[in-house]
Amino acid sequence: MSLFNVYPLYDVTPTRAQDVYVCDDNGTKYLDLYGGHAVISIGHSHPDYVSAITEQVEKLGFYSNSVKNPIQLELAEKLGSLSGCNDYQLFMCNSGAEANENALKLASFHTGKSKILAFKNSFHGRTSAAVAATDNSKIVAPINAQQVVDFVDLGDLEAVESILKKDRTCSVIIECIQGVGGLDQSCSEFYQGLEALCKAYNTVLIADEVQSGFGRTGDFFAFQKHNISPDIISIAKGMGNGFPVGGILINPTIEASYGLLGTTFGGNHLACVATLAVLEVLKNENLMQNASEMSQYILEKAKDLPKLKTVKGRGLMIGLEFDFPVSEMRKQLIFKHHIFTGSAKNPNLIRILPPLTVQKPHIDTLFNALITELRTHE
Numbered sequence: 001m002s003l004f005n006v007y008p009l010y011d012v013t014p015t016r017a018q019d020v021y022v023c024d025d026n027g028t029k030y031l032d033l034y035g036g037h038a039v040i041s042i043g044h045s046h047p048d049y050v051s052a053i054t055e056q057v058e059k060l061g062f063y064s065n066s067v068k069n070p071i072q073l074e075l076a077e078k079l080g081s082l083s084g085c086n087d088y089q090l091f092m093c094n095s096g097a098e099a100n101e102n103a104l105k106l107a108s109f110h111t112g113k114s115k116i117l118a119f120k121n122s123f124h125g126r127t128s129a130a131v132a133a134t135d136n137s138k139i140v141a142p143i144n145a146q147q148v149v150d151f152v153d154l155g156d157l158e159a160v161e162s163i164l165k166k167d168r169t170c171s172v173i174i175e176c177i178q179g180v181g182g183l184d185q186s187c188s189e190f191y192q193g194l195e196a197l198c199k200a201y202n203t204v205l206i207a208d209e210v211q212s213g214f215g216r217t218g219d220f221f222a223f224q225k226h227n228i229s230p231d232i233i234s235i236a237k238g239m240g241n242g243f244p245v246g247g248i249l250i251n252p253t254i255e256a257s258y259g260l261l262g263t264t265f266g267g268n269h270l271a272c273v274a275t276l277a278v279l280e281v282l283k284n285e286n287l288m289q290n291a292s293e294m295s296q297y298i299l300e301k302a303k304d305l306p307k308l309k310t311v312k313g314r315g316l317m318i319g320l321e322f323d324f325p326v327s328e329m330r331k332q333l334i335f336k337h338h339i340f341t342g343s344a345k346n347p348n349l350i351r352i353l354p355p356l357t358v359q360k361p362h363i364d365t366l367f368n369a370l371i372t373e374l375r376t377h378e
C-alpha cells in the first residue's frame, strides 16, 4: 500500500531527539526551532515525561470514559491552578481541530444559534466546522459549506457588531496571535471590545489557544495579556509535548449534561499523564519565564539583522518577516546549517516555534546562520 500523498516532504528522517535537538538516520543533528509545528513544549524526550508515560503504560494504557479516571481529575486540578483558569470545566479530546469542533458545537448547543464569526487569515483545523472557520478556501470542501461563517478583518469591531446584532451567530472564534496565518495580532482594546460584544449579543467567545497556549507566549494563554475571560478555550499541541491530546476549557456559565459531548480516546490515561508531566515541567523549570526571556533575546538579536522588515508574534511564537520570499533560505537553514524553522501563509515570513527550553546559544546559532545566508542573498 502506498501513502496518500498529501505532504511535500523535506528529505530528512528523524530517528531520535533530545531537548532542542533532533537526530536523523545518518546521525546528523538538527537544532529544532520549529518544535514539530509548535508541539514540543518541554523539550524532546524529557526524562520526567518519558518515565511518566512508560510507568503508566505498564499499569493501564487505556480505558474508556464510561468508568472513573482519577488522573483526569488530577489533571483538571493542576491545569486550573497553573493556568489561572480554576473556575473552568475540562473536556478532553485528541487534537486541535477536534477541540475547536467541540467548542463550536457546544456554542451552538448553548445559544441555539448556528452561524460562526471568524477572522481573515485564521486557521482552526481541517475538520467540519473547524475548517469552515478557517480562512483558506483551498482546504474547505463543498461538504464543509453547510457551516455558515462570516470572516471579518482582525481588529474590526464595527464589522463584528454589525453581524452579531442579527442574532444568528453562536460563536466568535479567534486566535489571539494568528499562527499559520503569520503571527498577526490586534490590541487589548479590540479583544476586550470583542468580549463585550459577545456578552451583549449572547454569543460564545472561543479563544483558540491550540498553538499559543501552554506557556508558549510567556503567559499560560495568549489571551491573558488582554485581560479577558473567553467562554471556551481550546488547547492541544504543547499540551502533550507530542502525545496526541487536546481539550476545551469551558466557563461555568455553560452547563454540562450527559451525552452533550463525547469521545472514545479523549482523556485516556496516557494522554493525562503526558499532560501532567508537561504541566509539572513547565512549572518546575520556569519555562514560561524562559519563553519571555528568550523572546526578548530574539528581539534584541533581530535589531541587527539586515533585510528584516519586521518581527511579529510574542513569546516563543515569533515571525521574522523579510523583504523577499524565504523558502530558499529555510532550505539552506535545514540542509546547510541543520536548523529547523517553520513557514507561514505569508511567503516572506519564517516562524520560530522552539521548545520552551531553548537557550541563548541556540538563538545565536540561528542568527549566525541567518546572517551568513543574508550575505549570500545580497
Ligand SMILES: Cc1ncc(COP(=O)(O)O)c(C=O)c1O
Binding pocket: 037, 095, 096, 097, 098, 100, 123, 124, 125, 126, 175, 179, 180, 208, 209, 210, 211, 212, 236, 237
Ligand atoms: C490555532 C490552531 N488551531 C487549530 C489547529 C489544528 O490542530 P490539529 O492539527 O491538531 O488538528 C492548529 C494547527 O496548526 C492551529 O495552529
